[in-house]
Amino acid sequence: MKDFISHKVNTIPPSGIRQFFDLIATMEGVVSLGVGEPDFVTPWHIREAAVYAIERGYTSYTSNAGSPQLREAISKRLYYDYNLTYSQEDEILVTVGVSEALDLILRAIINPGDEIIIPEPCYVSYKSCTILAGGVPVIIPTMDTGFKVTPDQIETAISPKTKALLISYPSNPTGTALNRDELIGISKVIKKHNLLVISDEIYGLLTYDQPFTSIASLPGMRDRTILLDGFSKAYAMTGWRVGYAAGHKDIISAMCKIHQYSMLCASIVSQMAAVEALKNGKAQMEKMRDEYNRRRRLIVNGFNRIGLDCFMPEGAFYAFPSITSTGLSSEDFAEKLLFEEKVAVVPGNVFGDCGSGYIRCSYATSLENIEEALVRIQRFVGRGN
Amino acid sequence: MDTKDREILEILEKDAKIPLAKIALMIALDEEDVKSRVENLEKKEIILQYKTIIDWEKTDEEKVYAFIEVRVIPKKNTGFDAIAKRIYNFPEVHSMYLMAGDYDFAVVVEGKSMKELAYFVAEKLSPLPHIQSTGTHFLLKKYKLDGKIIEEETMDKRLAMTL
Numbered sequence: 411m412k413d414f415i416s417h418k419v420n421t422i423p424p425s426g427i428r429q430f431f432d433l434i435a436t437m438e439g440v441v442s443l444g445v446g447e448p449d450f451v452t453p454w455h456i457r458e459a460a461v462y463a464i465e466r467g468y469t470s471y472t473s474n475a476g477s478p479q480l481r482e483a484i485s486k487r488l489y490y491d492y493n494l495t496y497s498q499e500d501e502i503l504v505t506v507g508v509s510e511a512l513d514l515i516l517r518a519i520i521n522p523g524d525e526i527i528i529p530e531p532c533y534v535s536y537k538s539c540t541i542l543a544g545g546v547p548v549i550i551p552t553m554d555t556g557f558k559v560t561p562d563q564i565e566t567a568i569s570p571k572t573k574a575l576l577i578s579y580p581s582n583p584t585g586t587a588l589n590r591d592e593l594i595g596i597s598k599v600i601k602k603h604n605l606l607v608i609s610d611e612i613y614g615l616l617t618y619d620q621p622f623t624s625i626a627s628l629p630g631m632r633d634r635t636i637l638l639d640g641f642s643k644a645y646a647m648t649g650w651r652v653g654y655a656a657g658h659k660d661i662i663s664a665m666c667k668i669h670q671y672s673m674l675c676a677s678i679v680s681q682m683a684a685v686e687a688l689k690n691g692k693a694q695m696e697k698m699r700d701e702y703n704r705r706r707r708l709i710v711n712g713f714n715r716i717g718l719d720c721f722m723p724e725g726a727f728y729a730f731p732s733i734t735s736t737g738l739s740s741e742d743f744a745e746k747l748l749f750e751e752k753v754a755v756v757p758g759n760v761f762g763d764c765g766s767g768y769i770r771c772s773y774a775t776s777l778e779n780i781e782e783a784l785v786r787i788q789r790f791v792g793r794g795n
Numbered sequence: 796m797d798t799k800d801r802e803i804l805e806i807l808e809k810d811a812k813i814p815l816a817k818i819a820l821m822i823a824l825d826e827e828d829v830k831s832r833v834e835n836l837e838k839k840e841i842i843l844q845y846k847t848i849i850d851w852e853k854t855d856e857e858k859v860y861a862f863i864e865v866r867v868i869p870k871k872n873t874g875f876d877a878i879a880k881r882i883y884n885f886p887e888v889h890s891m892y893l894m895a896g897d898y899d900f901a902v903v904v905e906g907k908s909m910k911e912l913a914y915f916v917a918e919k920l921s922p923l924p925h926i927q928s929t930g931t932h933f934l935l936k937k938y939k940l941d942g943k944i945i946e947e948e949t950m951d952k953r954l955a956m957t958l
Contacts, residue, residue, distance in 0.1 A: 427958075430956075431954075431955070434955045434956050435954070435956075442955045442956065444955060444956035445956065447957055533958070700802070700805075704802075707820055754955055756956065
C-alpha cells in the first residue's frame with residue numbers, strides 16, 4: 411500500500427527511537443530517566459474542577475478559539491507574568507496542546523519553500539512539522555555555543571526565503587534557557603530582517619535561577635512573536651491536551667482558520683480544568699517547581715561525580731550530560747545501559763545530530779529513582795564499556 | 796528564617812531521615828551551613844521532634860483512637876490554657892487543639908481498646924473541674940495522616956519513554 415502515501419510524508423524519516431521505546435516497555439525493573447512529562451499527577455483541585463464540569467453537563471463544543479473564560483484567564487496570566495497585553499477576543503487561540511499550535515502556525519505562515527530557522531538540539535516535531543507544512547527547516551547546531559542560539563548564528567542562517575525563527579527555551583532536551591540580554595540580541599536580528607519568531611514557551615514557568623523572559627515582551631517584538639504555551643508541564647496536565655497561541659490578530663485568525671476545520675476546538679472538560687489551573691493553581695505549581703529544582707541539583711551533581719560532564723540546566727526538567735568520556739556513541743550508551751543496568755535514557759542525537767555525545771535524562775521522577783539510576787549509571791561507567 | 800530555612804523544613808517534614816549532605820545538594824548550600832541551620836531550627840523549637848508515621852493497622856498492636864469534643868467554662872485569669880494543661884498531661888491524650896465554634900477543645904485520645912478509652916473519658920476527663928460536657932467519637936478508619944494518604948495509589952501511569 412506504500413504507493414498511496416504522499417511524497418511529503420515519505421520524506422519524513424521513520425522514527426528510529428520507536429523500537430528502543432518498544433523494547434523498554436517490555437522490560438521489567440527499568441528505572442526510567444526517559445519520560446518527558448511530570449511525574450506528578452495533575453493537582454487535585456484541577457481534576458476536581460473537571461469532574462464537576464462533567465457532572466454539570468459541560469460536554470459540548472466550545473467556540474473555535476476556545477471558551478471565553480479560558481481566553482480571559484490566559485490573557486490575564488500573560489499580562490501579570492510578562493506584562494503582555496493580548497485581547498481575549500481575537501489574539502488568543504486555545505489549541506489541543508502546544509503541538510497543535512505549532513502545526514497551525516507553521517501551516518498558517520509557510521508558502522512552499524519558505525525557510526524556518528531551527529536551533530538544534532530541539533524537540534523532535536519542529537523539523538518534521540516544518541516539512542509537512544511545505545517549509546524548509548534550516549538547522550543551527552548549538553553545541554559549540556552552550557546550546558544557546560546566538561544572533562550571529564541566526565544572521566548567518568538567514569536567506570531571502572527565511573520566514574521565521576522557531577525557538578524553545580528552556581529547551582527540551584538540554585534545559586538551557588536564554589536570559590533577557592541574550593533574547594534582546596536575537597530580537598534585533600529578527601527586527602532587522604523583518605522576520606517572525608515562533609516561541610514555544612511550554613517550559614517557561616519551569617525556570618529556576620532567574621525569572622523567565624518571553625521574547626514577545628521585548629521592545630517591538632509582540633507582533634512579531636507567536637507565543638505558544640500550555641498547561642502540560644508546569645501544571646502536570648500532559649494528558650489533558652490543552653495549550654494556546656497568543657499573537658497578532660492577523661496571525662491568530664489565520665491559525666484559527668485551520669484549527670476550525672481540523673480540530674474544531676479543544677476538549678471543553680480540559681478547558682475548564684485549565685481555567686481552574688490558571689485561577690487557583692499557582693501555589694501547587696510552585697511547589698512542583700521547587701521539587702524539580704532540588705532534583706535538578708542532585709542529578710547534575712551526581713553526573714559530574716560519576717565523571718559524566720554535566721552543565722547546570724536553567725529550566726525544564728532535563729539534564730543533558732556528555733557521555734563522550736566513555737568513548738561510546740549516544741545510542742550505544744543508551745542501549746548498553748538499558749541492557750546491562752536497566753536504566754532508560756534518551757540518546758541526545760534523537761533531538762538533532764549535534765546532540766551526539768550527550769544523553770537526555772529527565773528528572774521528572776522521584777528522588778529515589780534518580781538516586782537508584784545514578785548508582786546504576788556509576789556502576790556502568792565504572793566498568794568502562 | 797529565610798527561604799533556605801523554609802526549604803529545609805519542607806524537606807525534613809517529608810523525610811526526617813534524609814542525610815544533611817543530600818539536603819545541602821538539593822538546596823545548593825554547604826553541608827556545614829545546613830547543619831547549623833537545622834541546629835538553630837531545633838534550638839528555636841521550630842523543629843519540635845523527628846517522628847515516624849506508622850500504619851498500626853498493619854501490625855498486631857491494638858490501637859483505638861477517639862476524637863473528643865470538650866466544652867469548658869474557662870477559668871478566670873488563666874483562661875483555657877490552664878484547663879488544657881490538666882487534660883493534655885494525660886498520656887492517653889495524643890493531640891489536642893483549642894477550637895473556635897461549638898466546643899472548646901478537640902482532644903484525640905489513644906488507647907488499646909474502646910473500654911480503656913471509655914474509662915478515660917468517664918473517670919479522668921469528665922470529672923475535671925470546669926468541664927461542662929464531652930462528646931466522644933471513635934475513629935473507624937484513617938485516610939490521611941499528617942499530609943500522608945494512607946492507601947495512596949502510587950502506580951506510575953506514564954509511558955516509560957516519551958520525548
